[in-house]
Amino acid sequence: MEFSVKSGSPEKQRSACIVVGVFEPRRFTSVAEQLDNISDGYLSNLLRRGDLEGKAGQMLLLHHVPNVLSERVLLVGCGKERELDERQYRQIIRKTINTLNETGSMEAVCFLTELHVKGRDTYWKVRHAVETTNDTLYSFTTMKSKKDEARRPLRKMVFNVPTRRELTTGEKAIEHGLAISAGIKTAKDVSNMPPNVCNPAYLYEQAKSLETEYQNLSVEAVDEAQMAELGMNSYLSVGRGSANESIMTVMNYKGGVPGQNPIVLVGKGLTFDSGGISIKPGEAMDEMKYDMCGASGVLGTMHAIVQMQLPINVVGVLAGCENMPDANAYRPGDILTTMSGQTVEVLNTDAEGRLVLCDALTFVERFEPEAVIDVATLTGACVVALGKHASGVMSNHNPLAHELINASEQSSDKAWRLPLWDEYQEQIESPFADIANLGGRDAGTITAACFLSRFTKKYHWAHMDIAGTAWVGGKQKGATGRPVAMLSQYLMNKAGVETED
Ligand code: BES
Numbered sequence: 001m002e003f004s005v006k007s008g009s010p011e012k013q014r015s016a017c018i019v020v021g022v023f024e025p026r027r028f029t030s031v032a033e034q035l036d037n038i039s040d041g042y043l044s045n046l047l048r049r050g051d052l053e054g055k056a057g058q059m060l061l062l063h064h065v066p067n068v069l070s071e072r073v074l075l076v077g078c079g080k081e082r083e084l085d086e087r088q089y090r091q092i093i094r095k096t097i098n099t100l101n102e103t104g105s106m107e108a109v110c111f112l113t114e115l116h117v118k119g120r121d122t123y124w125k126v127r128h129a130v131e132t133t134n135d136t137l138y139s140f141t142t143m144k145s146k147k148d149e150a151r152r153p154l155r156k157m158v159f160n161v162p163t164r165r166e167l168t169t170g171e172k173a174i175e176h177g178l179a180i181s182a183g184i185k186t187a188k189d190v191s192n193m194p195p196n197v198c199n200p201a202y203l204y205e206q207a208k209s210l211e212t213e214y215q216n217l218s219v220e221a222v223d224e225a226q227m228a229e230l231g232m233n234s235y236l237s238v239g240r241g242s243a244n245e246s247i248m249t250v251m252n253y254k255g256g257v258p259g260q261n262p263i264v265l266v267g268k269g270l271t272f273d274s275g276g277i278s279i280k281p282g283e284a285m286d287e288m289k290y291d292m293c294g295a296s297g298v299l300g301t302m303h304a305i306v307q308m309q310l311p312i313n314v315v316g317v318l319a320g321c322e323n324m325p326d327a328n329a330y331r332p333g334d335i336l337t338t339m340s341g342q343t344v345e346v347l348n349t350d351a352e353g354r355l356v357l358c359d360a361l362t363f364v365e366r367f368e369p370e371a372v373i374d375v376a377t378l379t380g381a382c383v384v385a386l387g388k389h390a391s392g393v394m395s396n397h398n399p400l401a402h403e404l405i406n407a408s409e410q411s412s413d414k415a416w417r418l419p420l421w422d423e424y425q426e427q428i429e430s431p432f433a434d435i436a437n438l439g440g441r442d443a444g445t446i447t448a449a450c451f452l453s454r455f456t457k458k459y460h461w462a463h464m465d466i467a468g469t470a471w472v473g474g475k476q477k478g479a480t481g482r483p484v485a486m487l488s489q490y491l492m493n494k495a496g497v498e499t500e501d
């Protein structure tokens, strides 16, 4: 998709389609009013006859509106003017894009970016129009033998801004929106790949292919032999039942000044989580191919920030592994010695994410990080607590937690903080080892984070549980690309990039 910004009046546009809003009940936006005037009341006539009420998401496609140079006019219901918030704005853009794509308009000039959206500026409206458009047009067809594509797909969108003064802002918003969209697409593509293709080596290859495009990105693999030397026995144990070798991919982006301490992102990369010997029930087990969405989220974020060439140093770790039952598999009752030296009693082999992450989190100490953020589809309990709408954030450092929540609000990639009080630590005590890998039924998301906190004492750390947000199940099954937008925003803030008008 191609995007651009423009500042012009609707009647002067010569395009396949111009997109203008109508509020409920039957109230013109100023742009629609201009079109009505030059068409001698053609639009108000339609509204009077009841063709469009203006309810949010209503669409009316018109051809050859008198005196209008564009071939089509798409009237878009925007709901009540005073109720237009960011969620409704995105829904309206989504419907608009689908309508344009299905009705043969290969390009369009869109005036919806001029609408007043509560609490949001032009930068936000343009950036989110770009992100939402790309998200809407995404489909995963790599594995289909026949691909059915729209006959005349939407190719080019022009977003109109109210004044020429806002053109630079709009262009910046497009550039950022494109980078974030590219990162989200990378995350979705890798996540949607089936687990017989997407294994730990595949994650490494994806990172490698990004490396070839950018000079200041280097990518290395830590394989099983190296992990054994480092004493990463906990990580290794999880992968022992799998025929696919565990591989930890380390991506090093140097956009900042040399010597500046990096921000480290660590992604859980279970390319399939069967549960291991504590095997999962069969229902929806296919969705456990998405247990690598932490890793793909980190990969996607790295893509976005190297495309923007943010002036900051960032290390991205993809903790690739597969959890399978097998004669070699680790078992409940095993006691593992982690890279940190702490011992762990395995009570359930399905609580494997924390066992992989704990060693990865010890490994990253070597980077002397300014902060470490791990991202993981860690607990079903997080879906119970927050549903599919918000990622969980937990941290040992309040300012870091606040920075992440702020980034989530700025990027409309929802996240909510959960507490990490010491009271919860008791739940993961073990009679035989230093820690148990299970904390019982209560507060499962928090006790999983408590487990990780035992390995992150040497730096500022936050944990994001994306079990509810990384993909959707059911008929619309697919990866969402979350939390690429939020993490990219966090890093843009860290790098001092302006993301406002
Ligand atoms: N990958 C799962 C968590 C998960 C489950 C994410 C369902 C999204 C949807 C994780 O490895 C796991 O199995 N967690 C267990 C932990 C339990 C054994 C303490 C869970 O949540 O049931």
Ligand code: MN
Residues within 6 Å of the ligand: 273, 275, 349, 350, 351, 352, 353
């Ligand atoms: Mn599991």
Ligand code: ZN
Residues within 6 Å of the ligand: 270, 273, 291, 350, 352, 353, 377, 378
């Ligand atoms: Zn898992």
